[in-house]
Amino acid sequence: MKIPYYPGCTLKSTAKHFENSAIASAKALDIEFIELPKWNCCGVVTPLAEDDIMHHVAPVRNMIRVLEMNKAGTVSNEKRLLTLCSMCFNTLKRSSLRVKEKIDDLDILNDFMYKEEDYDGSVEIVHFLEILKENGFDKINKKVKKSLKDLKVAPYYGCMLLRPKDIGLDDPERPTIFEELLSALNAPPVDWRAKNKCCGSFLTLENKETVAKLGHDILTNAQKSGADMIITSCPLCAFNLDNRQKIIKKIHPEFETIPVLYFTQLMAIAFGLDKELIGLDKNFINPIPLLESKGLL
């Protein structure tokens, strides 16, 4: 299948390994990402004020590109827009629903656009995880070349995939989609308390210590629950849980570091894909010794 794909800024810079491993894993499952020929920032962060329409311009502009792709025949009758970054998923989906529900807002936005065609509210924002589920986790299982049975993985959802409830891709309190994916990869999922606890998000810019405190709680909970590593689908969570381990270690010298991977990297490892595409050298805490000790590299 061919599906319009929205990468987002981070996936083109600091999270390039997320994109590479996702595209390669999808390809192994005959899912082809067709990147929007032209796209802009998703619009982070979703405006909550009722009268703030300006910040919906960016997300709606991206949705218009999906209509353009359908018109140009780049994809055939596929109005779903696939995202990888949890933050982009959240922002785009919230805007897509807002303009669908509030037609007056959509009129204002369409009036504002320049050469673009009017947006009709027909684009649906989806996350790669949802497409994997729809495609069938059994198909993933058939592609597994390296069994992850000795690797205990703690799936970290964070907030953006699950909240608010109306846009979340799973139950906000008891999500299971990551666990289903891990089971398909033959990796025993770790059940743990902090899987949808906030990572501190953008506080990481203003208040590193608070983020380190939250991160310490999340990471040690994963370790106490028996995890060897953590997976996520959010570049900001990844930064807060992975890169911020440097500060955590400074505050808590007894803290043992733990690798944090994008779920697509783990898929690519299980599928036995090319090392270059997995990009393990891009993760802050080096996951290679752990993976080697489990015979996965």
Place this chain on the structure above:
Amino acid sequence: MKMKENMVTVYIMGEAYDVPDSSTIITAMEYAGFQLTTGIGCREGFCGACATIYREKGDYKLKGALACQTVVTDGMTLAQIPFMPSEKPIYNLQEITADINTVKELFPTIFRCVSCNTCTKACPQDIEVMDYIQALKKGNIAEAADISFDCIRCGLCALRCPAEIVQYNAATLARRLYGRYLAKKSPEVDESIKEIEDGKYDKELDDLTKMDRKTLSEKYYSRETKLR
């Protein structure tokens, strides 16, 4: 009476003037008696000094243009912008890197872009300004340098931007970074530099500097003939 047929009325800073209908905004202002000492340059649409804001009769839109490239219309209201006091960060090109961190540090306002595309609409060079700002946001310096290549730094994009981004200065940074770090190197240049350093042309240059004016002149013109 015949002459009146070729005249139009324009409003320069609110005051009515009759000017020839073939005037550009610049020549219309001069015809009306204004002496332009700043906000004017090459008069050929290349230097970007004469950014202007105007409005046409019956239109609510404020439009931007280069005053030397825009012909007046009847009922046009206009003003000349003498100078753009935009922020211009200072950096040493040798000490920065061609990546997103440099963009973040020197132009943090870029990350306030709401993708409204007002900059693109304002650009008299028809550059997709928003697209190069978005490219910078992704850390794609080469793409930003490429899209902004025709920028003449008139500043109209920054003047209209609701997010207070100084697009044209950011584009200049992109092109400088591209030239310094990303552009394909040509080995011929390095070879030539080495030849110069090795003194390959020293003797020839010495001979030239010692020649009297007459010989030098003869040599110069015979060189022209030789080329043919």
